[in-house]
Amino acid sequence: MLRIKRLHIFMIKSYLGPFIFTFFITVFVLLMQFIWKYVDEFVGKGIEWSVMAELFGYASINFIPMALPLAILLSSIMTFGNLGEYFELTALKASGISLYRIMYPLIVFIAILSVLALLFSNYILPVANLKFYSLLFDVRSQRPEIIIKPGIFYNGIDDYSIRIRSRNQQTNMMYDIMIYDHTERKGNTSVLIADSGKMYLSPNKDYLFIELYHGKKYEEVMEDGGYLRKTYPHQFQTFDIQKAKIALSGFTFSRSDESLFKEHYRMLNIEQLKKTEDSLWTDYKRFKENYKTTVCEQAFFKHLTNDSLSKDTTLKLQEVYKRINHKEWDDIINLALIDARNQQSFIQISIEEDKAKRSWIARHQIEFHQKFTLAFACIIFFFIGAPLGAIIRRGGLGMPVVVSVLLFIMYYIISLTGEKFAKELYWPAWKGIWFSSFILFPLGILLTYKAMTDSTMLPLQNLISYIYKVTERLKKSKHEHISST
Secondary structure (H helix, E strand, O other): OHHHHHHHHHHHHHHHHHHHHHHHHHHHHHHHHHHHHHHHHHOOOOOOHHHHHHHHHHHHHHOHHHHHHHHHHHHHHHHHHHHHHOOHHHHHHHOOOOHHHHHHHHHHHHHHHHHHHHHHHHHHHHHHHHHHHHHHHHHHHOOOOOOOOOOOOEOOOOOEEEEEEEEEOOOOEEEEEEEEEOOOOOOOOEEEEEEEEEEEEOOOOOEEEEEEEEEEEEEEOEOOOOOEOOOOOEEEEEEEEEEEEEEOOOOOOOOOOHHHOOOOHHHOOHHHHHHHHHHHHHHHHHHHHHHHHHHHHHHHOOOOOOHHHOOOOOOOHHHHHHHOOHHHHHHHHHHHHHHHHHHHHHHHHHHHHHHHHHHHHHHHHHHHHHHHHHHHHHHHHHHHHHHHHHHHOOOOOOHHHHHHHHHHHHHHHHHHHHHHHHHOOOOOHHHHHOHHHHHHHHHHHHHHHHHHOOOOOHHHHHHHHHHHHHHHHHHHHHHHHHHHO
16 A cells, blocks of 8 residues: 555656646747737837736736646656656566556546646636737737837828938937828828927827927918919928927827626636527527518518409409500519519628627637536546557657647647637537547547557557657757767
8 A cells, every 4th residue: 555655656746747847838838929929019019018927927828728738748758758768667567556557646636637627717717818818909009119210201190201311319319300291181281391300208108299490391272172272372481499299199008998808708607608608599599580570471471361362353464464554564573673682682691690690609609618628638638648658668858749749739730620610610519629539539548558458559659669760860960960060
């Protein structure tokens, strides 16, 4: 009993180190990818570092559903690969301890981690998504700081276009200034030209103050109808000092009301998703009933009374045609065509609206099932990584990283494919989201069975051995190249 407890403690310690290391490395890599994607929208906006740190913190939490399964897969391969490479796994099996008993403490640990992942997806992730997407919206809406480059027209200020020839970086004095005023929406009809000047923002960035020295203002005079005056088409005035204050919008960072985003499906937990889905289905059924009433009953099936269909008042089509002249007949045909075109347009709009409503329902169903797939993915990747590490018997970061990345890329591609089919309404939501689990779960069972029974998997072993030899040759050639240089 004491030996089993020591084994459990040993396995937990052996697993926790690689797991924590790979988890934070994965989150860091995903965060760097996020920064690289939005770097152009972050730079030059004068956003405080505390706001950016908050944004990156929420982004890191948002990446946990992708980082956690990958970290479990990689750490499982590393842990059991190290045990196999240093013959510790062989020694444990030789002493009569089965692979199941060796894996048992980690199975319990992964089960607890899966439950925590489910609770995280249900209670923490919706709040983090709300904070993250609302803050990302505010940062992306923030306008960049006013940076006027010499020789280029700056159009970052609404209704103004500014160009300077040069700037003194020490005194912040600008020279040869040209400012086009478009506040009247009449084109380039008003322009300011000055020899020099200064521009500076108010402390709260609500206003831009401009001081111009030794310049002229040209303005084309327009008639009320929008035409130039024939006698005096333009006027100008000279000045020694001209001061102006321009109101700015979008240059100050402000936080949006988070309640504007909280109804989105990514911000809802399991209970809220089910409640919202029921409301959407009720609205969809009401839409279908209205469509049936409008199109089927009112347009296509206009019932006549029995009296109007009596034999005494029923006329043959030829007799009706003879009683109506050509003009009346043309009017009847035109009215019928107009009614048919209106119905066709209404049906087309209803089809698009029907698809949009079903797609929005599917998005909520997808988000609902994704709350559970994260927890199940943790279990699947453990039962893939642990036996795979015992089979390949390679530890460290070389071979495990290659195999883990390949498996995770396969899982990610399958997941995206199933999710896309669900979003496009080709598959039900549950089928699209659980599609990757349906494929990888049998693989985990097969690998676990092969590892526990010490069965041979020659095609897989040959492939892994080939990948290992290639990586070793690349490392060797790299070391030789470095030593030669």
